[in-house]
Amino acid sequence: MKKSVKIHHYVAFWVVKFLSFIYSRLFMGFRCKDKYRIKKGETVILLSNHQTDLDPLCIIPLFNKPVFPVATDSIFSGKFTSALLTWLGVIPKKKGATDIKTTVKMLDTLKGGGSIFLFPEGNRTYAEFQYYIASTLAKFIKRTGATLILFNLHGGTGVSPRFKHKNRKGRFYGKIKEIITAEEYENMDEGTLFEKIKNGVRVFDSESGEKYKSDIRAEYLERIFFICPVCGKMQTVYSRGSDVFCTHCGKLAEFTEDLHLKPANEKFTFTRLIDWWLFQKKTIREMPVNSGNTAFFDENVELFLSNPYEKRVKICSGNLAVTDEYIKCGEKTFNVKNISNASVISGRKLTFTLSGNDYLIVGNERFNPLKYAFFFNKIDTEMKKNCSDKYFNLGDEIL
Helix, strand or coil, X not given: CCCCCCHHXXXXXXXXXXXXXXXXXXXXXXXXCCCECCCCCCCEEEEXXXXXXXXXXXXXXXXXXCEEEEEXXXXXXXXXXXXXXXXXXXXXXXXXXXXXXXXXXXXXXHHCCCEEEECCCCCCCCCCCCCCCCCXXXXXXXXXXXXXXXXXXXXXXXXXXXXXXXXXXXXXEEEEEEEECHHHHHCCCHHHHHHHHHHHCCCCHHHCCCCCECCCCCCCHHHCCCECXXXXXXXXXXXXXXXXXXXXXXXXXXXXXXXXXXXXXXXXXXXXXXXXXXXXXHHHHHCCCCCCCCCEEEEEEXXXXXXXXXXXXXXXXXXXXXXXXXXXXXXXXXXXXXXXEXXXXXXXXXXXEECCEXXXXXXXXXXCCHHHHHHHCCCCCHHHHCCCCCCCCCCCCCC
16 A cells, blocks of 8 residues: 655644644734644544534644545636545545545555544534534544544634624634544444434534624625515515614624624514524425526626636626526526535535536625525436435424
8 A cells, every 4th residue: 555645744744734824814813822733653533513614724733644635626627626626535525526536545545544633514514503414424534543533613604604794703712522442433323423423523513602803894794694584575585784774674683793693573482593504405495496497597607617627717797597308508508407515615616517518607795506406406407306405405304
């Protein structure tokens, strides 16, 4: 077995570690007192909740030796970027789908003496609930013999929520929740280990009592919420400052410093983001679909061919419309039923796979890609048939 950790990985690690520490501390206010020294001959798997786009920068400085992150393959765009990330040892994974190649690469890295870290939910938190975690993760860990570290990020959803316009001021920190040696989990059954993993990476910032200050706390909540719970109309929600509104009903609520919703309309009953999230899923699940009619529409988006390891190519720009038969962007039209996978990248990007190609739609600053991911899980698409989407499906399961 070839060694996974090369000399250049050590050099790159110390450079990245230094820059990550400086950036996360100065620009994100991140603090973490916990450190972990990887011993000679030891391999490590770190599992963490996922709160911000830059979480890897917060985690890398914990270690004294190179650790290789597992990241969405959407960042492997362009020959230079993909070559650099591959050289650094970043392990690509297709977002929102089971990826056997990723599993093999992780095993090879560990067998070669390397350590890895990943976010088992596979997605940044939106509305403060735990995403689906594959139960096969416990079986995978038991095969490795690596030391398991369960790590918690706290405050990232307050400082840098996924819908944000700008970062907010508040406490953002990390800590090691639990360290489980191979000897300890060897005698555990997979179910027990899986429960430890789920509970070990579960963090809800809204329960902390911490406050996050900003004059634009609610902007851009319409990247998440597109259905008004008062009147039921779609694509009428918009934000301004710390408040969220409906173009039909007026002010709905204030998004408070402690990450809750304070109703401003007597018919608006939600105080947590997750309640509004579940309402939207239920609404889409029960929504009638009129064949051939436009279900959702957005203006001024850009469409790219975005296959990993290839240069991202702009195909067209224009308006976006989706029906139960097609998805049309500008002059380009696709058969929506052939979509095998779809997911959301960051706050306002939609990626989908069709006929072996990956496409990326980038909208304006208030673009909501979630409604399309939900809709693809409602109608008769390949991704719905194969149950490939464990993240934006229309079930009510909250783990």
